[in-house]
Each structure stands twice: as structure tokens, then as C-alpha cells.
Amino acid sequence: MRLNKDITFGKYSPGDSLIHRLDPRAKVFTTVIFLSAVFVTRTWIGYATWGLLLVIAYRFSAIPGIVLLKNLRPFLFLFLFTFLWHTLFLPSEGEILLQIGQLEISKSAVxxxxxxxxxxxxxxxxxxxxxxxxxxxxxxxAIEKSLALLKRVNVPVHEFALMTSIAIRFIPxxxxxxxxxxLVQSNRGARFDGSLMERVYALLALVVPLLTTTFLRAEELAVAMEARCYDNQSQRTIFKRLNxxxxxxxxxxxxxxxxxxxxxFEYLN
Structure with missing residues (x-):
């Protein structure tokens, strides 16, 4: 089990590529636009367009393709669950591809x-x-500058930006x-093999100690920030000005x- 090796989501990979040199505000805006558009895309041509665009983006970012596969691998269970849920539990409409007793799998569900x-x-x-x-x-x-107008209505923009950044970086x-x-549980004799349900029950035993450890790490971070005299009410400067x-x-x-x-294209079709 090499979770921290298999996933790089939340990690920063230093580089000098075109994407690295872009203003972070441009990257945040573009990311929000793409995510919003992806979630309303329903045609195969639309997804093919996004796929081609992502290949080009990763090419200009100088990020190895293996990193992409590592990011997707830990989410295979989520993909499987999503596919089975929509295939088996959605109402069957249109052409039936497979029928086993009362279970029907339709083309629209797939x-x-x-x-x-x-x-x-x-x-x-x-x-x-x-x-x-x-x-x-x-x-x-980037988030703080992008939401600067909200400060006029007393929205704690800096705190929101800081929490978002910490949350993402906490994933690794x-x-x-x-x-x-x-590894500790395995050395103590715990088994994480067997059927799918047995593995799920075994992994659930890690949830409580993981939550406890996570809260302890968060408390350590809070103490470190207080020790460095962090004050969210103070006027803060920027080490590297955005350009x-x-x-x-x-x-x-x-x-x-x-x-x-x-x-x-989605609207016309």
C-alpha cells in the first residue's frame, strides 16, 4: 500500500514550464471555468475535446504522464462504485442491454x-x-486577490483562501x-486481503486512528502558526508579487x- 506514492493530488511539483510561469489567478480562473463546463458536458465530442485539451495542457506543463495515472489509480474504487450505482440502480429506459431476472441494465444507464x-x-x-x-x-x-471585492462586504477572504490552500495541501x-x-496494523497481524467486503471492514479500522492523527497534525499546525505570531487581522505583504x-x-x-x-455544441444538440 503506497498511497503517498500513488497520488500527487495536493502536491506542488516545481518547474519552469509555461503553465508554471502563468499568473496563479489565470490558472484558478481557467480551472473554475473548465470544471464548470465539464460538469454540464454530456456528448462524447465534448469529452473528446476536453481530453485533447488536457493532453496539450499536461504537455506544456512538463508533468510526466505517469503522474496522471498515479492520480487516478487511488480513485478506481470510486469509479467502480459510480459505474455500478448508475448502471444497476437507475431506472431502465430505452434499449435493454442485459437482463438477469428482475435486474435490467439499459443502454441509457450505461x-x-x-x-x-x-x-x-x-x-x-x-x-x-x-x-x-x-x-x-x-x-x-491568487484566491485572495480574485475574491478581493468580497472584502467590502466583510467576507473573510484571506481566511477562506488560507483554509482552502491548507486543506488541499493536507491531502498528501x-x-x-x-x-x-x-504498516503498523500489518505488523501487528491485521489482514487487509480477502474479499472486497473483508478489505473494506479492515480499512474501516484505520478510520478512527487516522482521524485522531489528522486532528493532532492540525493542532500542531495551529500551534506553529501562533508561535510565529500569525494574526489574521494584520495587514499582510506578498513575498512574490503577482504579475x-x-x-x-x-x-x-x-x-x-x-x-x-x-x-x-451541447445546446445545439
């Missing part, structure tokens, strides 16, 4: 299951590209703790155009 799996997969891939190419401080500054930490607990260039405008405009094209 199509819906595949669509939802594609949405989840692309959500993971798009979000991973953002976290892999954006440093934690840049990510926090939680996975690392889960692996340590897995919006024509490249950022081009990327954002291109993302809007592609999204408009896909959504327009």
Missing part, C-alpha cells in the same frame, strides 16, 4: 454511468494540474499518515472560447 465517471476523472485531472503547477503561497494569494499528509497506520501578462490573458480567453464552443 451511458450515464460512463458520463459521471468521465466527469470525476476530469475533475481529478484538472484539479491536479492546478496544484502541481502552483506553489501553496501563490495559490493562497493524510495519505502519508494512512500508509503509516496501515498578469498577455500570456495569462491569452490562456484565460482561450479557455473561455473553448468552453463556449463545447457548451454551444
Amino acid at each position: 451511458n450515464t454511468a460512463v458520463v459521471y465517471c468521465l466527469r470525476i476523472g476530469m475533475f481529478i485531472i484538472i484539479s491536479s494540474l492546478l496544484t502541481l503547477t502552483t506553489a501553496p503561497l501563490e495559490f493562497t494569494d 499528509t493524510i495519505l502519508d499518515e494512512a500508509e503509516k497506520l496501515y 498578469w501578462t498577455y500570456k495569462d490573458t491569452t490562456i484565460l480567453a482561450g479557455g473561455c472560447l473553448v468552453s463556449a464552443f463545447v457548451l454551444g
Whole structure:
């Protein structure tokens, strides 16, 4: 069990690629636009367009393709659950592909299951590209600057940006703790093999100690921030000032155009 090796979601991969050099605000805006458009896409041409766009984006980010596979692998159970849920429990409509007793699997149910799996997969891939190419401080500054107007209505924008950044960066930490607990339990004789249900019950035994450890790590982080005199009411400076260039405008405009094209095609069909 190598969870922290199999998933890089939430980790930052330093680099000097075109995507790395973009203004983090442009990456956040483009990511939000793409995620919104992906979740309303229903045609195969639309998903093919997103797939091609993601291949190009990963090419310009200089992120190895194996990283993409590692990000998807830990979510295979989620893909399987989503597919089976929509295939077996959705009302059967239209052409019946398979019938076993009272159980009917229709073509529309299979199509819906595949669509939802594609949405989840692309959500993971798009979000991973953002976290892999954006440093934690840049990510926090980007969210804070993007939501600056909300400060006028007393919305705690800085706190929201900081919590979002910490939550994302905590994912690798939680996975690392889960692996340590897995190894400790295995050394004590716990078994994590057998049937699917036996594995699920065995993994449930890790939930309570994992939650306890996570809260302890969060408390340690809070103490460390207090020890460094962190004050959310103070005026904070930016170590690396954000610089919006024509490249950022081009990327954002291109993302809007592609999204408009896909959504327009969805509407016409």
C-alpha cells in the first residue's frame, strides 16, 4: 500500500514550464471555468475535446504522464462504485442491454454511468494540474486577490483562501499518515486481503486512528502558526508579487472560447 506514492493530488511539483510561469489567478480562473463546463458536458465530442485539451495542457506543463495515472489509480474504487450505482440502480429506459431476472441494465444507464465517471476523472485531472503547477503561497494569494471585492462586504477572504490552500495541501499528509497506520496494523497481524467486503471492514479500522492523527497534525499546525505570531487581522505583504501578462490573458480567453464552443455544441444538440 503506497498511497503517498500513488497520488500527487495536493502536491506542488516545481518547474519552469509555461503553465508554471502563468499568473496563479489565470490558472484558478481557467480551472473554475473548465470544471464548470465539464460538469454540464454530456456528448462524447465534448469529452473528446476536453481530453485533447488536457493532453496539450499536461504537455506544456512538463508533468510526466505517469503522474496522471498515479492520480487516478487511488480513485478506481470510486469509479467502480459510480459505474455500478448508475448502471444497476437507475431506472431502465430505452434499449435493454442485459437482463438477469428482475435486474435490467439499459443502454441509457450505461451511458450515464460512463458520463459521471468521465466527469470525476476530469475533475481529478484538472484539479491536479492546478496544484502541481502552483506553489501553496501563490495559490493562497491568487484566491485572495480574485475574491478581493468580497472584502467590502466583510467576507473573510484571506481566511477562506488560507483554509482552502491548507486543506488541499493536507491531502498528501493524510495519505502519508494512512500508509503509516496501515504498516503498523500489518505488523501487528491485521489482514487487509480477502474479499472486497473483508478489505473494506479492515480499512474501516484505520478510520478512527487516522482521524485522531489528522486532528493532532492540525493542532500542531495551529500551534506553529501562533508561535510565529500569525494574526489574521494584520495587514499582510506578498513575498512574490503577482504579475498578469498577455500570456495569462491569452490562456484565460482561450479557455473561455473553448468552453463556449463545447457548451454551444451541447445546446445545439
